[in-house]
Amino acid sequence: xxxxxxxxxxxxxxxxxxxxxxxxxxxxxxxxxxxxxxxxxxxxxxxxxxxxxxxxxxxxxxxxxxxxxxxxxxxxxxxxxxxxxxxxxxxxxxxxxxxxxxxxxxxxxxxxxxxxxxxxxxxxxxxxxxxxxxxxxxxxxxxxxxxxxxxxxxxxxxxxxxxxxxxxxxxxxxxxxxxxxxxxxxxxxxxxxxxxxxxxxxxxxxxxxxxxxxxxxxxxxxxxxxxxxxxxxxxxxxxxxxxxxxxxxxxxxxxxxxxxxxxxxxxxxxxxxxxxxxxxxxxxxxxxxxxxxxxxxxxxxxxxxxxxxxxxxxxxxxxxxxxxxxxxxxxxxxxxxxxxxxxxxxxxxxxxxxxxxxxxxxxxxxxxxxxxxxxxxxxxxxxxxxxxxxxxxxxxxxxxxxxxxxxxxxxxxxxxxxxxxxxxxxxxxxxxxxxxxxxxxxxxxxxxxxxxxxxxxxxxxxxxxxxxxxxxxxxxxxxxxxxxxxxxxxxxxxxxxxxxxxxxxxxxxxxxx
Amino acid sequence: xxxxxxxxxxxxxxxxxxxxxxxxxxxxxxxxxxxxxxxxxxxxxxxxxxxxxxxxxxxxxxxxxxxxxxxxxxxxxxxxxxxxxxxxxxxxxxxxxxxxxxxxxxxxxxxxxxxxxxxxxxxxxxxxxxxxxxxxxxxxxxxx
Numbered sequence: 001x002x003x004x005x006x007x008x009x010x011x012x013x014x015x016x017x018x019x020x021x022x023x024x025x026x027x028x029x030x031x032x033x034x035x036x037x038x039x040x041x042x043x044x045x046x047x048x049x050x051x052x053x054x055x056x057x058x059x060x061x062x063x064x065x066x067x068x069x070x071x072x073x074x075x076x077x078x079x080x081x082x083x084x085x086x087x088x089x090x091x092x093x094x095x096x097x098x099x100x101x102x103x104x105x106x107x108x109x110x111x112x113x114x115x116x117x118x119x120x121x122x123x124x125x126x127x128x129x130x131x132x133x134x135x136x137x138x139x140x141x142x143x144x145x146x147x148x149x150x151x152x153x154x155x156x157x158x159x160x161x162x163x164x165x166x167x168x169x170x171x172x173x174x175x176x177x178x179x180x181x182x183x184x185x186x187x188x189x190x191x192x193x194x195x196x197x198x199x200x201x202x203x204x205x206x207x208x209x210x211x212x213x214x215x216x217x218x219x220x221x222x223x224x225x226x227x228x229x230x231x232x233x234x235x236x237x238x239x240x241x242x243x244x245x246x247x248x249x250x251x252x253x254x255x256x257x258x259x260x261x262x263x264x265x266x267x268x269x270x271x272x273x274x275x276x277x278x279x280x281x282x283x284x285x286x287x288x289x290x291x292x293x294x295x296x297x298x299x300x301x302x303x304x305x306x307x308x309x310x311x312x313x314x315x316x317x318x319x320x321x322x323x324x325x326x327x328x329x330x331x332x333x334x335x336x337x338x339x340x341x342x343x344x345x346x347x348x349x350x351x352x353x354x355x356x357x358x359x360x361x362x363x364x365x366x367x368x369x370x371x372x373x374x375x376x377x378x379x380x381x382x383x384x385x386x387x388x389x390x391x392x393x394x395x396x397x398x399x400x401x402x403x404x405x406x407x408x409x410x411x412x413x414x415x416x417x418x419x420x421x422x423x424x425x426x427x428x429x430x431x432x433x434x435x436x437x438x439x440x441x442x443x444x445x446x447x448x449x450x451x452x453x454x455x456x457x458x459x460x461x462x463x464x465x466x467x468x469x470x471x472x473x474x475x476x477x478x479x480x481x482x483x484x485x486x487x488x489x490x491x492x493x494x495x496x497x498x499x500x501x502x503x504x505x506x507x508x509x510x511x512x513x
Numbered sequence: 514x515x516x517x518x519x520x521x522x523x524x525x526x527x528x529x530x531x532x533x534x535x536x537x538x539x540x541x542x543x544x545x546x547x548x549x550x551x552x553x554x555x556x557x558x559x560x561x562x563x564x565x566x567x568x569x570x571x572x573x574x575x576x577x578x579x580x581x582x583x584x585x586x587x588x589x590x591x592x593x594x595x596x597x598x599x600x601x602x603x604x605x606x607x608x609x610x611x612x613x614x615x616x617x618x619x620x621x622x623x624x625x626x627x628x629x630x631x632x633x634x635x636x637x638x639x640x641x642x643x644x645x646x647x648x649x650x651x652x653x654x655x656x657x
Contacts, residue, residue: 089556098572098604100565101556108565165570247561254559328565428562 027226027461034458035466038473045473053298057476058308064318064483065143068150071490072497076145076342083339090511091336099330102340109325109341111257112425113348115418117205117314119264119411120213120393122356124468126366127383127391129306130296130375131282132289134357136307141349144317145342150486153338153493154178155323156331169327170429171198171320171482172436178489190481191436194320197477198433199448201321204471205313206426207452208459210419212467213393215460217415220394221408231460235453238420242427243449250424257421260414261352267410268355271403275362282362295374297382309472312479314353315345319475320482321429333509335496360399365390392464427452516544519620519651521611521641523550524583527626531656532587535624536594544621545597548587549614550579554604576602608644615651623653 046055069076085091087102125133151171158177159169172191179187215230240246272279285294290307293299316322322344326337360366367385368375375384383391390398393415400407427449434448435441459467503509520535522528532548539546552575560568584600591598601618603610615623627642642655 092556094603097556098552098554098575100560100568103556104558104560104568105565107557107559108562111559112562161569165573166566167569168566250561254561258559325562325565328568330569425562 026228030228030458031462031466034462034470038466038470041477042469042473045476046469052301053305054301055305057480058305058312060483061312061318061476061479062140062143062308064479064486065140065147068146068486068490069143072146072149072494074146075149075497076142076346079149079339079342080346083343086336086340087343091509092512093510094512096330100328102329102331102336105326105329105337106340106343107258108254108425109322110344110347111254111421112206112321112325112429113314113316113344113422114257114261114352115314115422116210116213116393116415117310118348118352119356119396119415119418120216121209121310121313121468122353123360123390123392123395123399124464125306125310126357126360127386127395128296129298129303130289130294130366130384131285131357131361132287132291132293132296132300132303133307133310134286134354134361135290136304137311137357138307138350138354140308140311141315141317141345141353144311144315144345144349147318147483147486148315148322148345149338149342150490150493151318151320151323151482152326152341153334153496154486154489155327156329156334156337157492157496159327167328168432170324170432171478171485172433173327174323174489175481175485178485178492181492182488184488190485194478194481194485195433195436197474197481198321199430199437200474201319201471201478202426202430202433203452203455204467204474206321206430207423207455208462208467209471210422211456211459212462212464214415214419216464217393217397217408217412220397221412227460227462228457229460231457234419234423234460235456238423238427238456239449239453241424242431242452243446249420253417253421253424257417260417263410264414265352265355267400267404267407268359271359271400272355272362274403278362282358285361286357295368295372295377296384297377310353311345311349313472313475315348316475317345318479318483318486320478321426324429324432325425333496333500335493335500338493338496356396359403360395363399363402365395365399365402423456516542516621517619518544518546519611519615519618519623520546520548521551521607521623521625521645522548522583522587525626525628527628527656529626531624531626531654534654534656536591536596538624539596540594545599546591547614547618547620548584548591548598548600549611550583550600550602551607551610552576552579552602552604553607555606572604607641608648611641611645612649615649620651622651623649625653625655627655627657 045057048054049056087106154174155169158174159167160173161167171194175191175194176187211231211234215227218230241249288294289303291300293303296302322341326341329337365386366375378385386395388398397408397411400411431445431448438444518535518539520532522532535546579602588598588600601614625642625645646653
């Protein structure tokens with residue numbers, strides 16, 4: 001039944017967009033409609049403080065990450081080695097073999113966060129904010145580790161363990177149960193609000209942005225064609241996985257993505273080595289740009305805003321999505337998952353995003369005036385001029401291709417895989433939020449899944465601007481609710497930390513290796 | 514109580530041959546038999562978020578199935594044959610765990626079946642019997 005339905009839908013869709021001009025027109029109308037609908041929401045989230053250009057949401061994220069860093073005494077640095085030890089399984093009871101390991105929770109959460117944000121998002125940040133954005137991005141990544149630590153600890157502590165053995169966790173649950181535990185009102189309302197934004201985030205950053213940039217890289221390599229075609233193909237495959245339960249696609253993606261991640265970082269590293277004489281200069285640009293802007297629109301603040309935005313979007317620290325994945329781990333100590341999760345922003349932002357930024361800078365993609373050393377802006381004055389006028393994933397592709405011409409094909413494959421793995425993860429997060437709001441049930445779940453697949457098409461068809469704006473806005477809206485809750489619940493995490501640390505010191509917590 | 518036989522068992526024909534051989538040896542020596550069934554698992558295997566949510570439930574189901582379908586019938590058969598028998602079911606790397614269980618239970622000998630698979634594929638991908646022979650702490654009897 002389902003395969004036949006899919007076939008009919010596919011044929012109808014194709015016949016509808018069979019003519020190129022019709023498809024182009026559809027692309028544009030989708031784009032326009034989407035931009036109009038999401039405009040007010042985006043404007044609100046990114047509205048600046050009166051009299052400045054500084055969006056309040058960036059301040060919100062940075063302050064939160066700093067507060068958690070200080071409140072937990074720079075836990076991301078103190079506990080780093082212990083986190084690695086936990087992931088290796090040094091503290092895992094052999095009797096727990098067969099359950100979800102720390103490594104698996106980390107890998108699954110990472111496959112959701114490592115996506116086009118690391119490849120394309122960084123390119124956007126660097127082209128608007130200049131090399132200096134890299135510095136702020138790394139800083140945001142380091143600070144964000146504390147936010148991840150807080151939310152993932154709570155995710156495990158307040159998860160629902162059902163009689164049939166399944167586990168459900170995440171901000172919806174820890175907000176409701178945590179607020180109850182602390183005797184605070186409005187837990188349910190906040191949880192509902194979070195769930196709504198989570199659905200929007202799943203449709204935006206976890207879906208549209210991925211499809212959009214994947215299509216862009218494909219056109220980059222194979223030539224331009226309307227995005228709606230890519231969207232339909234992707235939507236069909238995503239549908240096959242999340243509705244049809246075709247596990248093989250998901251399994252292959254999960255296995256190949258880490259390999260592609262390592263390959264990507266490896267190639268980036270080689271490019272840096274090939275240009276090792278310029279590494280000093282590149283870092284010089286990063287530091288100079290971080291504090292002066294080096295001619296970009298908005299100067300230092302512009303660089304800071306772009307760096308923080310990209311880091312938050314990429315590593316999702318404070319957003320709460322990773323807590324959903326991490327909540328399934330088998331452990332008696334919720335704080336251990338907090339420790340493990342703080343490696344995520346490090347791997348995602350401090351390693352992978354930085355690699356992307358360094359390659360773009362070091363291969364000279366950004367055009368600067370040789371005399372003043374300042375970067376030249378494009379006609380609109382909003383972004384830096386790039387070689388060939390590339391933006392987004394095309395910029396990253398050009399950067400890598402300048403060293404290895406064949407890499408753009410590898411990048412196309414990597415981009416498609418990263419996009420898929422992120423989409424599959426976020427369809428799950430969005431589904432959890434959906435069922436939290438509307439209840440479990442095959443029919444209700446199918447409604448969300450179909451909506452998700454429709455947005456794949458919209459994402460591929462729309463142009464980058466409205467898509468990235470909406471994606472950012474939705475994810476950041478999640479962070480507003482989640483971080484509010486974290487402020488109220490962080491004493492619970494502090495107590496867990498205190499208790500665990502003392503038991504670790506006393507030897508009560510056993511090392512098995 | 515000198516000899517203890519550890520039999521690596523997964524319900525396959527090869528495993529049954531190994532078990533039969535262990536039983537006939539046990540009838541002579543009076544050694545108790547410990548049946549061990551290892552479910553292939555790695556803490557580094559990548560899972561999707563849905564698999565993560567269901568893992569605990571699946572594990573319970575897998576253990577139950579292993580017990581009902583694989584272990585219990587054999588234990589019954591061993592008891593009827595008058596042999597002292599017990600079972601260990603664990604998750605992990607098959608060869609490494611059998612070796613580890615042999616140490617824990619102070620087994621004097623391991624019995625394991627050989628699949629008779631193509632020599633080349635066993636050489637390239639490894640076989641449980643082949644690996645076990647290299648790492649076991651006690652004598653191994655590979656039953657073809």
